[in-house]
Amino acid sequence: MSETTAHRQPSEGPRPPVARKLPVERTHHGDTFVDDYEWLRDKESPEVVAHLRAEHEYMEAVTAHQQPLREAIFAEIKERTEETDLSVPARKRGWWYFTRTEEGKQYAIHCRVAARDTGDAAADWTPPVVQAGRKFQGEQILLDGNAEAEGKPFFALGGMAVTEDGKLLAYAEDNAGDERFSLRFKDLDTGRLLRESIENVFYGLAFSPDGKRVYYTVVDDSWRPHQIKVHVLGTDPAGDAVVIQEDDPGMWLGFDLSPDRRELMIGIGNSEYSETHSLDLVDPAAAPRLLLSRDERILHGMDPVLIDGERAYLVTHNREAVNNMVSLVRGEEFAKPLARQRWDTVVEHRDDVKVEGTAVTSTHVALSVRKDTTERVQVLPIAGLGTPAQAAATEPAFDEELYTCSLANAEFDAPMIRLSYTSYLVPPRVYDYALSDGALSLRKETAVKGGYDPANYVAEREWARAADGTRIPVSIVRRREVARDGTNPALVYGYGSYEISMDPGFAIPRLSLLDRGVVFAVAHVRGGGELGRPWYDDGKKLAKKNTFTDFVSVTEHLVAAGWADPRRVAAMGGSAGGLLMGAVANLAPHLYRAVVAQVPFVDALTTILDPELPLSALEWEEWGNPITDPEVYRYMKSYAPYENIAELPYPKIAAVTSFNDTRVLYVEPAKWVQKLRESNTGSEPVVMKIEMDGGHGGASGRYEGWKDRAWDYAFVLDALGATQRI
Structure with a gap:
């Protein structure tokens, strides 16, 4: 520490740790910058670790x-927090999935109960009334985060997926905080973990429809997701095949499961342009199919949709639309050069509305849009989409000026979509929005204890x-x-x-x-x-x-x-x-x-x-x-x-x-x-x-x-x- 620096420190009280100076020159474009503290980057150095601990002690x-x-x-x-609480059950296939939290426990407990099918869609898709702190009849614990975290310095989940038949759970677990996850598998009939596990996976998991394969993402040394791999259950993970690899260091790779769970939508992109591939999950031998290349320099996202029994894609894009628009493109169109493809307009471009994206059910499209700074959801029927017969979009109305309404879930077969609502004054609410008539059903408002009054x-x-x-x-x-x-x-x-x-x-x-x-x-x-x-x-x-x-x-x-x-x-x-x-x-x-x-x-x-x-x-x-x-x-x-x-x-x-x-x-x-x-x-x-x-x-x-x-x-x-x- 120089005399001048020492003079600037308070004359009394704790003294901050002083790192030694080890000048390193960095020269670019004729400019040289001298960095005295770059040596602190060496995470394995005992001196660095000791210095960081000294910083914490000074703090x-x-x-x-x-x-x-x-x-x-x-x-x-x-x-003020309802410590013993639970989420609103969400239906996927034949089960209602939800999470519990319990007073005194750090992590969520992931659960499910069997759903019923009576033929009355409204009744079958009305979530069961599960009570906080009381076990529901037939409730099954999929994963208890508290048990998983026991004895570990850190615990976080990077994703969970269940096979279509509901028998196998895959989950990604991080025990260091570095967002490099271990992928594990659990037999939900027996409650036992499978012996096989996969290390160093990234966010994103999806099973094939038959439950025999699982798809996951891998990062490179710079922590960029660059590969999608497929693991065949019961085989050595060392032999997992690479489905697709992205070598451009400026591009990010990821995927989404299509709403009908038959297709993997693979996205590659950055903040200015992107590329989409499709992988048929029904055919184990299928290879990714390029739909829209990065060479077109279009920033976009896609959702598959069935139109008259044929595969088509809703494309949210910035092609001559700075705030995005939505077009409907039949699957076969992507085999043609872009200039010859037919793109039917679903949502026109507007200067005062930004289209963020879409989600699809078997009958409707949910649009996420931003207007007057506010995120909101609009709904369109699929019938007539992209034609002069297309219906006008509907939007649930709320009585606050500053709020956030976002899509929480759009299950393919559901007669409703689930919305999340919150504002600066209103605790998070969960609504079900009926696709038939636009009726809103409030399923839950997060409780705030201690007499909170938004007024x-x-x-x-x-x-x-x-x-x-x-x-x-x-x-x-x-x-x-x-x-x-x-x-x-x-x-x-x-x-x-x-x-x-x-x-x-x-x-x-x-x-x-x-x-x-x-x-x-x-x-x-x-x-x-x-x-x-x-x-x-x-x-x-x-x-x-x-x-x-x-x-x-x-x-x-x-x-x-x-x-x-x-x-x-x-x-x-x-x-x-x-x-x-x-x-x-x-x-x-x-x-x-x-x-x-x-x-x-x-x-x-x-x-x-x-x-x-x-x-x-x-x-x-x-x-x-x-x-x-x-x-x-x-x-x-x-x-x-x-x-x-x-x-x-x-x-x-x-x-x-x-x-x-x-x-x-x-x-x-x-x-x-x-x-x-x-x-x-x-x-x-x-x-x-x-x-x-x-x-x-x-x-x-x-x-x-x-x-x-x-x-x-x-x-x-x-x-x-x-x-x-x-």
Whole structure:
């Protein structure tokens, strides 16, 4: 530690760990950057591990006084949560599947009961009334997450699938937090595990209709899904055949099971264009069939549908449609050159509506659309689809302005679709929407204990103005009695990447903020998808800085509008939202009393410059390729948080990370906090909280998740001087 740096540290209290400097030069496009802390990337180094543990100990010492507040918030979350609860049963073939949670247990218990077939479709598809805490007659436990997690440092499921006859379960289990799963098989008649298992699989499982084969995805060394393999039950997994392989490091591979479970829809793509193959699951000898090539540069998704007994495909695409449209294409058309194919319009392009995708039953199509920033579902009959006789779409109506309605399930043979509904004020609801007449049946609203009354809170939309004149949507949530008087503590949350929208949703932990007088604001900045594809395009690549300046503009709006005391504003974001936190900390540190950067992508340029690192090549479609493009390199270097740390009075900063995170490596925040302390001209602490047994989502288990959220919120509330409930 230099004398200057030592002088900048508080004269009393815990001393932060100081990593030794080992300069490494990185040269691109004639520019050389000297990185003193790149050596912290060596995960196997005892010195690195010791340093990370010292960082965690320093964090614990600096924030020790927040422990009572953390315990209070955890207790509030626990007291408001119905710990013994269950999901609404969902029917698949001859069974109703659901999950239970039990008080004192970390993980869900996956169960099922037999369904009945009386010939009355409405009755047969009405879920049974299963009670929390009481076993249902004939209930079978498929998988108890608590038993599976026992004695393991981490537990998460990456997917589950059951054969058509309901006799065999496949499930993917992660015990490290690195999202590399072990695939296991369970005989549901005997309850015994099969001897065979497959290591290092990724998300996504599907059985063939006869239950003799299972399809799964494999990642390469850079954690990119690049192969789909098929395993024949009863054989050595070492001999599993590769169904399809993708060698382009900038493309992501995945699959979906068709609604009638006869076809595997294989998607390959990035954020700008894609490719679709189809695999006939009925024929074991079938090979994937190319439907739409990446060479056409069309970003799209497909759902198979039967039209007059013939296979056709609903294609959601951006072909001359920036916000997407939906076309119906007969299966045989894909054998022709694109210019000669017939694409019948099902949903026309609109500038004010983004079509997100489709789902299909035997009689209807469900459309996921976004209008006025809100995600909603529309329904069309298949009869007459793509013809002048096509019926108008219907949409369930709700009485809130800011809400999220999404498709939870569309079972092929069902007379209904299942919808999920939530808002900032309304806990998650489950509805069944009757396809025959549009009737909504409320199946469940998640209980909130402790006398929660949504009338005590307000959620509203305002619009901030960016420097270039762009109007930025802002969602503001507060207690009703909190006035616009310029005295309130405020927390601004943002993400703004990958066209991901920060949609309205209820969160029990957030009540602990609101009840302490905090104004919670979501900045729907460019780079997200809230206002359609142009909103995303205007916040990526060489327009990425709009994401950061939009967030600053939202913060300034909250202060100018009287919602926030300028001395009592905090910022929070995770992953790519963590990059946002790092950028605004450099850009406008004076606006924030505290910044919480969760699993933050703060060393983005270093990561994207190395295609061998996890997911780096896939990021080129989001940020540009700084390896080959000097303009992209210069632009990224001008905003990358790590490279732009300056001698500034930074606010309180907490970097929250996990040792086994494969999406944003721990080394990014580890380097960032070192350099921040070195340059900080202020006296506020910079800490790093690291979960040594966690992944991108932190530690596993719901109680551990509550503790993580309590830690984040206690850090913010302490900094804002808002520790007492109002």
